[in-house]
Amino acid sequence: MNDSPGWAPPGPSPSDDSDADSDAPEQRTRPQGAPADQAAPPPAGDGPDGPAPTLPDQPGADRPGADQAVTGQALTDRPVRDRPVWGAKWAERQPPAGPWTAHSGGAPAPPPAPPPVPPSGRPTGAPGSAGPVSYGGWGAGWTQPPPAPRPGVIPLRPLGVGEIVSGAVATLRAHWRPVVGVSFVVALITQAAATAATGLWFRGASGLDTLENGSNPTLREAVDALGETLKSSAIPLTAGVLGTLFTTAVLTVVVGRAVLGRQVSLGEAWREARPRLLPLCGLLFLLPALAAAACTVGLAPGLLLIAAGADSEGAALALLGGLGSTVAAVWLWVRYSLAAPALMLEKQGVVAAMRRSAKLVRGAWWRVLGVQLLALLIALVVSAIVEIPTSAVGMAIGGDNAMDWLSGKSVSVSWTFLVVIGVGGVIASTITLPISAGVTALLYVDQRIRREALDLELARAAGVPGYDT
Numbered sequence: 001m002n003d004s005p006g007w008a009p010p011g012p013s014p015s016d017d018s019d020a021d022s023d024a025p026e027q028r029t030r031p032q033g034a035p036a037d038q039a040a041p042p043p044a045g046d047g048p049d050g051p052a053p054t055l056p057d058q059p060g061a062d063r064p065g066a067d068q069a070v071t072g073q074a075l076t077d078r079p080v081r082d083r084p085v086w087g088a089k090w091a092e093r094q095p096p097a098g099p100w101t102a103h104s105g106g107a108p109a110p111p112p113a114p115p116p117v118p119p120s121g122r123p124t125g126a127p128g129s130a131g132p133v134s135y136g137g138w139g140a141g142w143t144q145p146p147p148a149p150r151p152g153v154i155p156l157r158p159l160g161v162g163e164i165v166s167g168a169v170a171t172l173r174a175h176w177r178p179v180v181g182v183s184f185v186v187a188l189i190t191q192a193a194a195t196a197a198t199g200l201w202f203r204g205a206s207g208l209d210t211l212e213n214g215s216n217p218t219l220r221e222a223v224d225a226l227g228e229t230l231k232s233s234a235i236p237l238t239a240g241v242l243g244t245l246f247t248t249a250v251l252t253v254v255v256g257r258a259v260l261g262r263q264v265s266l267g268e269a270w271r272e273a274r275p276r277l278l279p280l281c282g283l284l285f286l287l288p289a290l291a292a293a294a295c296t297v298g299l300a301p302g303l304l305l306i307a308a309g310a311d312s313e314g315a316a317l318a319l320l321g322g323l324g325s326t327v328a329a330v331w332l333w334v335r336y337s338l339a340a341p342a343l344m345l346e347k348q349g350v351v352a353a354m355r356r357s358a359k360l361v362r363g364a365w366w367r368v369l370g371v372q373l374l375a376l377l378i379a380l381v382v383s384a385i386v387e388i389p390t391s392a393v394g395m396a397i398g399g400d401n402a403m404d405w406l407s408g409k410s411v412s413v414s415w416t417f418l419v420v421i422g423v424g425g426v427i428a429s430t431i432t433l434p435i436s437a438g439v440t441a442l443l444y445v446d447q448r449i450r451r452e453a454l455d456l457e458l459a460r461a462a463g464v465p466g467y468d469t
Helices: 018-023 066-071 088-093 161-174 176-201 209-213 219-259 266-308 311-335 339-345 350-361 365-398 400-406 415-452 454-462
Strands: none
Touching: 161 176, 161 219, 161 365, 161 415, 176 219, 176 266, 176 415, 219 266, 219 339, 219 415, 266 311, 266 339, 266 350, 311 350, 311 365, 339 350, 339 415, 350 415, 365 415, 415 454
16 A cells, blocks of 8 residues: 555545545545645546446455455445544654755745855865865856965966066076176176187187188188187187076076075075085086087088098088087087086986986977077077177277177277177176076976976975975
8 A cells, every 4th residue: 555645545535424425426535735626536446438347356346345354344334533544654754853844835945055155266274274175165156276376486386488587587686696696706707718718819810701802712711711700709609608507507506595485695505506516517518518529520521521622522511510410419408408407406416417407308398498599589689788888888999990890800909899898798697697597497497397296395395384294
């Protein structure tokens, strides 16, 4: 028997008056909870075409029903108070008392109210807690996660190109005393070496000017003029490369403190960098040697053919070799560009630092190249802007010879002119060396964040709340 509310069992429906059941068959008991205008279900024995046939085992008008078979008394013959009420057992199977609300009518109960939404989508957890936090409530939509912690000059997450450059500039502004001090010393030494070499050996160098004097220069003359130009620019170029590498290595200490938001003085930076000077000198010697070896291997076959008398073939081969060696030198420069920061921050040897740089650059060679070229372009633009006034002063002092020398002609210039140009170079290098060094150091930090999740270690070292475990 199904005692569910609204379900009428087969057979005659009980009523308060047995005579009413026999006299008014159409007034049958409606199921409990049914609307008043809903017709009562017909008896189980009636159908649309009349009374249904009575089966032998089916209780009907001439057979006792289930209750009659058990008790010997028909259902309609019982007193009203003894008649069963359909659905009376439904209340016995109700769930236990709880936070249920009574609801009347056929409409469903409204859902519970959602929790309040935090203002501005900020986390609802305690500030600085390491546990899970909630970002918004029901119906609040997707909200952005909280910003990455920024204890120093950069946010502790993978950096974009603009953030790397701005971080280098921010390091220069926030720690200008040690940064400018180191850059000025390095720029003064390198520019003094370049000025002395130019004044002693290449002040009257002809360079490519010999090609303009001859009406039809031979191939050997062109090669000699190119070699003379390369020799005159080799010492300043080498001094600039070594100064950039040294500044990058020493200022990496300052950049490391700036990332953590800590102050550092010039003396502290020097004391921390001094034990690494010997491996740094080895790195400064090895990296230019690799680039020079690549250029030598590329140019050697063509130069040998030219020396043997095959000028045309040797020149063509030297041109191809020079292009190939330039590509190889650039590839080596990018591959080992992060060796100086690795040597200073990870306290590794020269070869280990180069391997570390190669590992960090692997898979991101083009990105590292683009960032380094951007830093070089910024340095060239800043240098040009700074050196324009000093060049104008030098040309005013040196006269026509200074203008001819700057254009590449074979004229002799005075030491005063070279000194003025050197002062402009020192000022320009003092500004541009921190930018180049800062970009390289932050590029090293960015690659470690992307590959090794260094941002978690940096946040823990900086004491950011929530990262202490």
